[in-house]
Amino acid sequence: MSEVLCDYLKELEASDRELEEVRRYAREKRIPPKTIIFNQGDPIQEHVHFLEHGICQSIYLTDDGRQFIKEFHWEHELLISYESLLDKVPTPWQLQTITDTTLVSIPYSLLNGWMASESHIFLNMLRLQLIHKERKERYLLTNTPEKRYIDFLQRYPELERQLNDYQVSFYLGITPTSLSRIKKRLKDKKEP
Template sequence: MHSQTFNFFFKFFKNLDVETETIEKAGSKLKLMELESSQVLLHQGESQLYGYLIISGVLRACYFSDIGSERCKEYYFQGEMSFLYSAWLTNSPANYQIDTLKPSKVIRIPLEILNSKGWQSAKLNLLKQQLLYKEEKEVFLLLKNPEERYLHMVKYSPIWLGRLNDVQLSAYIGISPISLSRIKSRIKKTSKEFKNLT
């Protein structure tokens, strides 16, 4: 593996308090993958063996029903690790499919690494991050109206707005693309009126 790629992996797990020697020993188990758009990394119903540290691109976790409808529960961006926590912790089949939304470059990491002794700090820190993120997402979905959700993303998740189209963004917010378009128009109009007053 190229040293620059390994350094990306190294820094990610060093920030999760894993010892240098422990991280270096994992190098031979990693695989760099350069992926096209819509490439499946984990099929719904399969056992999950790997997580994917994103160097570039966008991954997503989606549920596909028997009638072909699609519900995306999460998007993953550069510097994030994509895998399903519940499938990992319970060793159960994946409820969602993980695939690439855009051409992506990732480091494939065997999840068995995170269950080994030297990686417990990483496991604990990842679980802490996930718990906080889930609580923030509950506030986002339950305590904010659609316009507040959109404004929250404008302020705190601008990368989402740059990488996702209106159909994907509106589905995540929980509204139709038409409703999102109306919200954008209303905000734009309000912003212009405010500027005219100042």
């Protein structure tokens, strides 16, 4: 099993027993870019995934065919539909690779056991997710689209070259047209 995953789980206060369970059942998969890992509406997933290498995106699909990027996922991140896990409902979003990706899959049954026993690892996973969601919500509500784009470029300079404007704009919560205007404004500011 991945030592990166082990280290990640240790940070979440995984017990020796939990680490041994993960070592026993985890499976590594290499996946090419633009591969759908699971579709929105799929039955409850059998595995949770740890993103060891690469970049993925989670997407909401509407009935009229539009897509909204819920999140980009970076290396060393767990890819879990908490809604599906906790409420036992079909997956509410689609997961797709953007780059060559290595995932380590862990059976949902392990997470269900951790949840039932209220283990530290599960509670810490939930804590991290809640903090992330609240920070993202605050960030989207309190910053201008231009500020969000500038921050995106500073945080993820390599990612901008791998994504199209459509993906970036929907991640930032703006339209592609708005992103185009922001890019033009920033370019005009740089030119004398």
